[in-house]
Amino acid sequence: MSLLIDGAQRYLADLLPGDVSDVRALKLPTLPYFLQDAFELGQLRVHGHEVVLAAAKTAQSQQTLHRMLSRLRDAAQSRVLYVAGHLTSYERKRLLSERVEFVVPDSQLHAPSLALDLRERPTTSAPRSEVLSLGPATQAVLLTLLLNDGGDMTTRAIARKLGYSPMTASRANRELEAAGLVRVYKQGSSSMLALAGSRSEMWAHAKPLMRSPVTKELHLAGPVPERTGLKLAGESALAELTLLSPPAEPVFAIGPSDWRTYGSEFNLREQAESDTFKLQIWSYNPWLWENRATVDPLSLTLSLQDVFDDRVQIALDELESSAWERSSA
Numbered sequence: 001m002s003l004l005i006d007g008a009q010r011y012l013a014d015l016l017p018g019d020v021s022d023v024r025a026l027k028l029p030t031l032p033y034f035l036q037d038a039f040e041l042g043q044l045r046v047h048g049h050e051v052v053l054a055a056a057k058t059a060q061s062q063q064t065l066h067r068m069l070s071r072l073r074d075a076a077q078s079r080v081l082y083v084a085g086h087l088t089s090y091e092r093k094r095l096l097s098e099r100v101e102f103v104v105p106d107s108q109l110h111a112p113s114l115a116l117d118l119r120e121r122p123t124t125s126a127p128r129s130e131v132l133s134l135g136p137a138t139q140a141v142l143l144t145l146l147l148n149d150g151g152d153m154t155t156r157a158i159a160r161k162l163g164y165s166p167m168t169a170s171r172a173n174r175e176l177e178a179a180g181l182v183r184v185y186k187q188g189s190s191s192m193l194a195l196a197g198s199r200s201e202m203w204a205h206a207k208p209l210m211r212s213p214v215t216k217e218l219h220l221a222g223p224v225p226e227r228t229g230l231k232l233a234g235e236s237a238l239a240e241l242t243l244l245s246p247p248a249e250p251v252f253a254i255g256p257s258d259w260r261t262y263g264s265e266f267n268l269r270e271q272a273e274s275d276t277f278k279l280q281i282w283s284y285n286p287w288l289w290e291n292r293a294t295v296d297p298l299s300l301t302l303s304l305q306d307v308f309d310d311r312v313q314i315a316l317d318e319l320e321s322s323a324w325e326r327s328s329a
Helices: 003-015 033-038 062-076 089-097 136-147 155-162 166-178 199-209 234-241 256-265 297-304 310-321 323-327
Strands: 039-046 049-056 079-083 102-104 108-111 116-118 182-187 190-195 214-221 251-254 267-269 276-282
Touching (some): 003 049, 003 079, 062 089, 136 199, 155 190, 166 182, 297 310
Antiparallel strands (some): 102 108, 108 116, 214 267
């Protein structure tokens, strides 16, 4: 059993002596694979009630986490207590607003269904400023750095690659530094950007702060105009990079500036038809993976993380596990 699950059991047992059982592995053969893969799971009895303890194996967006916990609760037909090692004030507020019951071992517990609600213990340390989410430009800068084998890059090179002004790039640097994701330093006259940890660590740290780049999806008819330089996206890109079967309607992505330039050349349809393709309009240009037919695997993961289809989630797991090898190929 994971340290978080064991810590939650000990914390509950200390609060309710003699009223909390030992924790055991959750045995539920019908539990969807993507839920088994997303959480460390344990089961115990509290006040005579069966409770499932769920600790996320990797960082998830708040929206994804809420949906997964709802699916877990439905599948287990039991109370579910989300276990976290730490919660920011923003995460705590979101969980409270979504009526998710949670426990942070040795710190706080919110489980109204068990008549338990303990506030976080006060701390004497100064509060840290929290970056609640990354803007589109900042997200694109970080993904560019992550896809660059984790190697340091000049701010000028990143800005040029993404088509951003020096002011936009500098603002992104400050936001990423405040989030503890990068460090900015000088090398001669150049401003350099370096990851604050390994690529996998920074991806896990940043993922809850990032959002899907897709701002709108449209059904368009006719052949794909070649000069627009569209990239395969969505399930089409996932099928290209994994063993997933491609969708009946191909999916492509376009950036905001290209959409403004070429949007009038497309024929809009109300719904999917035999001759249509789906076009995703992104909040940043989907060119982070140069000389590839698909969008980059990290942006692709973010764009599909809220799709609750077991086939897609299994393929995303496969993609994420090999993302760093692919990005350096």
